[in-house]
Each structure stands twice: as C-alpha cells, then as structure tokens.
Amino acid sequence: MPNTRNIALIGLTGLAGEALLNLLDEHEFDFEQIHLVDTEEQAGGRHMVKGHSQRVEVLERFDFSQVAVVLFADAWLASDWADRVVAAGCVVVDACGAFRHRRDVPLVVAEVNPQALADMGSRRIVSCPDAQVVQTLIALQPLVAEAGLQSLTIATYQSMSTLGNDEVEALALQTGRLLNGQPAEKGAFDKQAAFNLIPRVGELDEAGNSQLEQHLAEDVRRILGMPQLPVSVTCVLVPTFFGTAQVMQCRTDQPLAKARALTLLRRAPGIKLLDKPAAGGYPTPVSDATGSDHVWVGRVRQDDLDPAGIGMWVVSDNLRKGVALNGLAVAQLLIKDYL
Amino acid sequence: MPNTRNIALIGLTGLAGEALLNLLDEHEFDFEQIHLVDTEEQAGGRHMVKGHSQRVEVLERFDFSQVAVVLFADAWLASDWADRVVAAGCVVVDACGAFRHRRDVPLVVAEVNPQALADMGSRRIVSCPDAQVVQTLIALQPLVAEAGLQSLTIATYQSMSTLGNDEVEALALQTGRLLNGQPAEKGAFDKQAAFNLIPRVGELDEAGNSQLEQHLAEDVRRILGMPQLPVSVTCVLVPTFFGTAQVMQCRTDQPLAKARALTLLRRAPGIKLLDKPAAGGYPTPVSDATGSDHVWVGRVRQDDLDPAGIGMWVVSDNLRKGVALNGLAVAQLLIKDYL
Numbered sequence A, B: 001m002p003n004t005r006n007i008a009l010i011g012l013t014g015l016a017g018e019a020l021l022n023l024l025d026e027h028e029f030d031f032e033q034i035h036l037v038d039t040e041e042q043a044g045g046r047h048m049v050k051g052h053s054q055r056v057e058v059l060e061r062f063d064f065s066q067v068a069v070v071l072f073a074d075a076w077l078a079s080d081w082a083d084r085v086v087a088a089g090c091v092v093v094d095a096c097g098a099f100r101h102r103r104d105v106p107l108v109v110a111e112v113n114p115q116a117l118a119d120m121g122s123r124r125i126v127s128c129p130d131a132q133v134v135q136t137l138i139a140l141q142p143l144v145a146e147a148g149l150q151s152l153t154i155a156t157y158q159s160m161s162t163l164g165n166d167e168v169e170a171l172a173l174q175t176g177r178l179l180n181g182q183p184a185e186k187g188a189f190d191k192q193a194a195f196n197l198i199p200r201v202g203e204l205d206e207a208g209n210s211q212l213e214q215h216l217a218e219d220v221r222r223i224l225g226m227p228q229l230p231v232s233v234t235c236v237l238v239p240t241f242f243g244t245a246q247v248m249q250c251r252t253d254q255p256l257a258k259a260r261a262l263t264l265l266r267r268a269p270g271i272k273l274l275d276k277p278a279a280g281g282y283p284t285p286v287s288d289a290t291g292s293d294h295v296w297v298g299r300v301r302q303d304d305l306d307p308a309g310i311g312m313w314v315v316s317d318n319l320r321k322g323v324a325l326n327g328l329a330v331a332q333l334l335i336k337d338y339l
Helices: A015-026 A075-087 A113-121 A131-147 A166-179 A211-224 A260-265 A287-291 A318-338 B016-025 B075-087 B114-123 B131-147 B163-179 B211-225 B256-268 B285-289 B320-338
Strands: A008-012 A036-039 A046-049 A051-056 A068-072 A091-094 A125-129 A153-157 A229-233 A244-251 A271-273 A293-301 A309-316 B007-010 B034-038 B046-049 B050-053 B070-071 B092-093 B126-127 B151-158 B233-234 B242-251 B271-273 B295-302 B309-316
Touching: A008 A075, A015 A036, A015 A046, A015 A318, A036 A046, A036 A051, A036 B114, A046 A131, A046 B211, A068 A075, A068 A318, A068 B242, A075 A091, A091 A293, A091 A318, A091 B114, A113 A125, A113 A318, A125 A229, A131 A153, A131 A211, A131 A244, A131 A260, A131 A293, A131 A309, A153 B151, A166 B163, A211 A229, A229 B242, A229 B309, A244 A287, A260 A271, A260 A293, A260 A309, A287 A309, A309 B233, B007 B016, B007 B092, B016 B034, B016 B046, B034 B046, B034 B050, B046 B233, B050 B114, B050 B211, B070 B075, B070 B320, B075 B092, B092 B271, B092 B320, B131 B151, B131 B211, B131 B242, B131 B256, B131 B309, B131 B320, B211 B233, B242 B285, B256 B271, B256 B295, B285 B309
Parallel strands: A008 A036, A008 A068, A068 A091, A091 A125, A153 A229, A271 A293, B007 B034, B007 B070, B070 B092, B092 B126, B151 B233, B271 B295
Antiparallel strands: A046 A051, A153 A244, A244 A309, A293 A309, B046 B050, B151 B242, B242 B309, B295 B309
16 A cells, blocks of 8 residues: 555656646645656756755656655656556546546546545546636636526636747747847747737637637536536637636626625635726736736626626636646645545 | 818827828728828828828818818817817817717717718717727627627737837837846836736726726617627737737527628628638738738637527727728718718
8 A cells, every 4th residue: 555645746847847846846735755757868857845855756667656646747648657557556646637538537626626536436547627727617616606607708818838838938939039120930830929819729620619618618517517508718829928817707697796706706715816906906927826826816897787797807827826736736635535 | 161072180190190191001092182180299291192292281270171071090189179170160080089978979880880970960070989899899790780689798808009109119128128038117007018918908997897898888889779788898908019809709689500600790891701710710910900901700609508609709900990990981981971
C-alpha cells in the first residue's frame, strides 16, 4: 500500500508545469512528500519545493509505490502512463485533460463538485476540466445554488497562454515587429494575432463550434447536473500573454437581486469579488488575476428589464488557478477524504 | 434656398474626421460640392476630394447658404454650431453624437431605419448612433425582420480608437515600454492597457452600467421599436488599435435555422458574410474590417439546445463604417429623398 500522503507531479516543462512549480515554491500543501518527475530527457534539474531544492526524478525509473496520488500536468504523458500508474496502486489526477471526456472518469472542480471524487470507482482516474470551465463554474455555482439557472451565455477573452508557449512567444515577436514597422510573421497563427482578435480557438466541427466551445457547454452541463441547459459559448483569442476573462450572462430560474448576488459571490470559496467599478474597482488580468489563487469577479449587474438576468465579468490566471491549483486541490481532497 | 446637393463637413482633425477624409479620397459620393470646414486654428490645410486637392475653409467665416447639409464629425463643434447652421437654412447631420439622445432628433443607421429621417421636423437635426450601435443593428436587422427578437446579449471587444487618439498613442507607448522591459506608464488609462483587458469603457452610473452600455441597449430598443427588449451589454477595451468586434447572442421569437440566417445575412445591405471558419474564413479587425465599408459577420451558429438561439461574431471599422460612412450615407439619403 503506497504512502497515502505522498504525491508525484509529472510533466513539468510546459506552462502548466511551470505554474505547478511556482505554487509549490510559494505555498504549503497537505502532502507529506512531493516528488517531481519528468521524462528522462527533461529530468535532472532542480526546483524549490517547500523551501528546499529538489531534484527532478526520472519517470521511466520512478518507483510508484512511494506515492498515493500522481498528478499529470501534461496530457501526452497522462495518456501514455495513466494505466501503468493505476496498476501500481496509485490514483491519477489528470490536470491537463487527457481523460476529460470519458464517462467513467469524474470531472472535478475542487470548489464546485468535490463529491464527484466518490465516483472514481475502480478506474482510479479523476480529471480536471479546462481552465475556462473551472473559472465559469466557480463564479456561477453560488448563484445557481440560490436561484437555479435557465440559460448561460459566455464570451471569452483568452490569452496566448491558453494555447501554449509557442503562441506566447509568437505574440511577443509579432508585436515587436509591428511596432518597428516590420510585417508581422504569422508564426503559430493563421492570421495576425498581435493587435488583433482571433474568434477561433482550436479546430471547428461541422456545426461551427470549436472543441473548447463544445467542451465548455458540455462540461458546465455535466458538472451542474443540468443536461438540457442552453449554453452559448464563443471563444476569442485576444492579444494578451497570460490570464483569461469571460463576460458571463446568466438567466436564473428565480429573480436574483444584485445585492444578493454580491453577497453570495463574496462568501463563495475560490472567489475574490472586486466590484466598485466607478472607483476603478474591477478586476483585470494584469492587475489582479495573474499570479492569483482566486477567480476574480466584478461588474456584477442585474438586467434593467429582466430581474432574472445577471451579468458578470470574470477573470483568472488560467494556468495557475485554472489548471495547477485545481489539480493540486483535487489531489489534496483525494488524500484527505477518498483514500 | 441653399443648393440642395452641396454639403459641408465640419471638424476634420480627430479620428472620425480622418476617416471621413479617407473616404472622400477613395469613393464617389452623391454630392455636387463638398466643402471641408474647420475652426480658424485648424483650417488652411488641403485634402484630396474626388481626386482634387481642396483647401479647408474657416468655420467662423463660412457662408452656409452654399450648402444644404452640414455634417459634424466633432461633437463639441456640433453642440456649439448646430443651431446657427439650422437657422441658416441647412440640415445638420450629427455624426458624433452631440444630439444623440434628444427625443426630437431622429437617430439613423442608413441601412436600418432611413425612414426615421422623415421625423426630423422643424428641428432639422438628425443624429447617428455610436459605432457599436451601428454595427449591432446592421448585423441584427435581417434576422429580426424575419424571426423577431426576444432578447439580446452583447460582449464588445473595442480598440483604443473607440476612445480617441490619445488612447491609440498610449497603447503603442505602453506596449513598446513593456516589450523593452520598462514599466508601462498608465497614460490615458487608470490601469495598464497593453496586454491587458479593461472591462470599463467610460464612467459608470449607480447601477454599474457605463454610458456606452446604456446607450447600446437604449438605442437598439429605440431603433428597432422594441422598448421592452431585454438587452445585456458588457463593453470591454482590448489592446488593439483599430476596429471593433462583438459577440452577439440573440434569442428570436421564431426558431431560425442557421442556413436561413446565413441567407438573410448574405443578402443584407452593408454586410459581408465570411463564415467558412474551418478554412480560416472568419473575420478579424486587422485582416478584414479595418479600412472596409462593411460590417463583417462570421461564426454564425444556432444553439444546440435552443432553436431560437443564434450567435454571431461581428467586426467593423468603428471609425470608417461606424461613424464616417454612416454619416455620409445619412447625408446622401437626406439630399436624395428628404430635401
């Protein structure tokens, strides 16, 4: 039986891995030992964990009997290794979505549906939804619990980091070239991204939805347990490096006064409410969300002609809050209550 | 009686004036003579009109009996001069919104409600709505005419040029400084604008709405003649220089199939439909809208669980299409049918 308070974190080289390492350096987590693990070619480096420098161990030679939970911050590695890890007696936390849409794998946002961890059954894999879904549900849940939900419309404002490091670098390069009067090179994009808006994040299906748009709708329905909920989503890439934002417009079952909505949001776990917009009190990716462990909510408004219409502006650090922290929080919940 | 086919254009130094001058240089309009007019300190320069270099005349000494219509591309000048211009026998086209919310002044989008020009009465001033309203209504009108409208949700992605030249320059300066590792100077903004998102365009009222958000809702209701229409608007400033975009989500009275919506949009005046998103066929500000005389529509989608739910991505050149061209088109309609 593996030690039930030890964890291994696998796949540290991407943006999600970097966000994980930052969190481990800055916060205490409820783990006894934390093993950093990566493939042979990436292993060997050192990172600070709980104030101590720690070596990255080699995945191919790692002894999984040392740990109870294995968190993957890389979807390819999760696909390749999850079955072996489960066979070794561990539970897998798939933070990057390799198992996101398997019906026998619970999809968990720590603040929203921790009880779904009880459904992991013998598969012993749990998955985390996309950062967009995490932010949507954390902001939405307190309102839905009080007033129900009839429909949801989301428009996203996503940074390059929601795609990956290549896109982050391509934005910097394009921007610099344009400011210097040179033509933008398209690089990772099919159209200029700098000083522009790209209303397509990923490939589109025949109905014209991107995979992310489809997943946002499906995962919100699944996690809220509302399979018939109308959800309209448009995902747009904006020329920012980090963070993600959404305009969310909900129609609740019961009218929900703005003052009550503010109270519910203020009390909710995982949320920082910043809603004094006349005095500059509204969250932005750069000033508030980036590097933060919270989903920031502001500009809460009740529709003037529809007392069940509530709008919000929601911002978070997609990598830190949406991926890394949710993954670690799910792992902590597993260790505390489900192993 | 002034010559009914001559026009004066007043206030040419701002971004809207610049967009007007570009149009006059590139297109033929149905005017006999076009007078360029500005205040004493701005007058004297020359611009190309219909292939001829033309001097900017002095407003304070201009003889208004030479023209039938006077178009103001500057709200301050319009406020100061409109009554004198009307007293001289001309009709005023207020392209920049000085008279936008007076009940006795018709608010006109050339493609959408030209018939409202008949209501100008003895006031003899007509006004043009904000560029956001122009783009919303041009894209919405063909669908509403066919299927009615129950509710509308809009999230904007507005460039710095929707605020003014100071903000355009501040974005360039901030961006350059950040790329060079220097701190961004806030300049015209209360938070960093470069590589960031500012969910507040203008001052906010007690209910938390900005003036533009309120006007978008009110003007859409007014021009569509639907005073009880629920309209939810969130205006967001994004780090782009020119153009404006909106995610529009409509709920129609009757179900509207996507194929039919595409047909309606393709036939509608003022619209370019670009909706082959899987092959890169979606409009962006830089690749399509900037410098264009059309409102570009793409990513038209019917909601999967609501046959009356239709979403669109709408992009236009806010200055050229939303202000300058609508103003000139309204002036042409006046001269053709109402003088």
